[in-house]
Amino acid sequence: MEILETAFMQRALIAALLVGITAPAIGVYLVQRRQALLGDGIGHIAMTGVGLGFLLSTNPIWMATLVSVAGAVAMELIRAYGRTRGDIALALLFYGGMAGGVLLVNVSETGSTADLGSFLFGSLSTVSDADLTAISLLAAVVMLVSVGLRRQLFAVSQDEEFARVTGLPVRMLNLLIAVTAAVTVSVAMRVVGLLLVSALMVVPVVAAQQISRSFKATFALAVGIGVTVSLAGTTTSYYRDVPPGATIVLLAIGVFLLLTAVAAPVARRRAKAAEAAVTEECPVGVPGVRTAGDDVKV
Template identity: 55%
Template sequence: MWELLYAPFMIRAIIAAAVTGLAAPGVGTYLVQRRLSLMGDGIGHITVTGVALGLLTGTSPTFTAVVVAVIGALLIELIRASGRASGDLALALLFYGGIAGGLVLVQMAGNGAFALQGYLFGSIATIAPDDVVVSVILAGIAIVVGLALMPQLFAVSNDEEFARASGVPAWFYNALISVLAAVTVSVAMRTVGLLLVSALMIIPVATSQQFTRSFRTTMLAAMGFGLVAALVGVVVSAYLNLPPGATIVLVALAGFVVTSPVGLLLQRRRRARVPFDPEALPLHEEALEAHRHVHGPGCGHVAVEHGDHVDYVHDGHRHAVHVTGDGKHYDEH
């Protein structure tokens, strides 16, 4: 039973799955922060042209895929930054152009359609040793850059205008995120396939967001969830003779579904235990009737984090303390 795990092809598959499971959610965290969750999917379709170009010319499809993916990612960022089209529209323009160009080139390649299947849906069981080495190198670069430049990359992902006003070269770091996404897609195309790569970049991030509050913790937790999903998925697919890429994505999705109730419970408990100073909460007027209720963690009302303060739901209203010229009072809204 365990002999399968020690087979050479299985060892290569596990290594490729591990580096993909770490790199994809790591870069995907920045895409989610930028509200470009589908960027991995768009780059994946552009990469089809790169793979088809490699099959047509007889060169390495991995090499041509990386080159075309990086060029496509930079074009997306250039179109978005120029203001001539939104990020979603830029994705759509290259999304359809990439898939159409890939199909034309595959048809010109003659027998390239069959080989393209392994890149579209993943073929981790047949990955060659050279491809494993390339995957490890590219994934390592994406992980190291994503972690080392986290402050700068987070700044432009979270608030691009503020980052630019602070002197951060926003275009450069935005372009770097796009390049990292392109490299990650190229790494993952043999693991989960170009059509499913976006799922592995996004689902672990969505799972980690249920439990974390800071960006750094979210990113590290997402990489952990991605690693587990990739390893479990590739092992399960080997023993049950299932498609590896689809199995990895389904495992990641199952992890999100299973942890959702726990994440919801933790979020409710976190809101209820928000630090609160009862002395900072004066009397307030409600429905023109004065009463002396003081909101706090033990008051029985739902606490809702709202910017730099806490609102409490009371009699169908959200009460928030504010300071004005006439002193402190509650606003109802």
């Protein structure tokens, strides 16, 4: 195949595969915790790490990882201990991260605003061997946490109080989810971009929830959707010369709409079947069973 003959597309497809696996793998916990926009906030903070990478002439992915992890820890502490001013503190953190990234890139000798654009929206041609190595290592960490600790992470995401009663280290697990989400942002920024990575963490999970009925099925289907749209979007970007990040996200939204359309009639049939089963168990006219006419007063 022509697309596999070029080295940069080989790297891009491998990176897209890793992003398609890792983003939904941690996103399933964020959706369960109702923190769907956490990735978006971390993406803003990671921009400062990208700027530091250019300023210090180091790999921006590693610097973005360090800064986004620190930002994720700060966000989780604000969420846990912040009161009425917590939302303001988070807003300052997000906007400060974005402004810091733009400023640092412009004052550096090796970067420019054009370079920052490839991190904001993703770029296939800029994935280097060093980037692919960093992405692979970080993706391995994300999967080790999200799969290896899936029972504990699900418990704390479902009900913190119940998890605390059972003896789980809730605070540490909350921080671990936030840190893993930050690492995922760094993994995905070369392919999807910092401004769109949150969509890939959330949309495949929500799409999977339309037809799945268990956490295990949702997890597996979300990863499958993430891999499919990531590879399809990257391939489309190569042949049609369109932005990879935007293409991947729009494909994911398309899958969500398709599964929603399929799930609606299925849900209605299930509801009718359940109603019919109840009617058979409690038929009208059987002594002791109330009917609608029982409530009519003369």
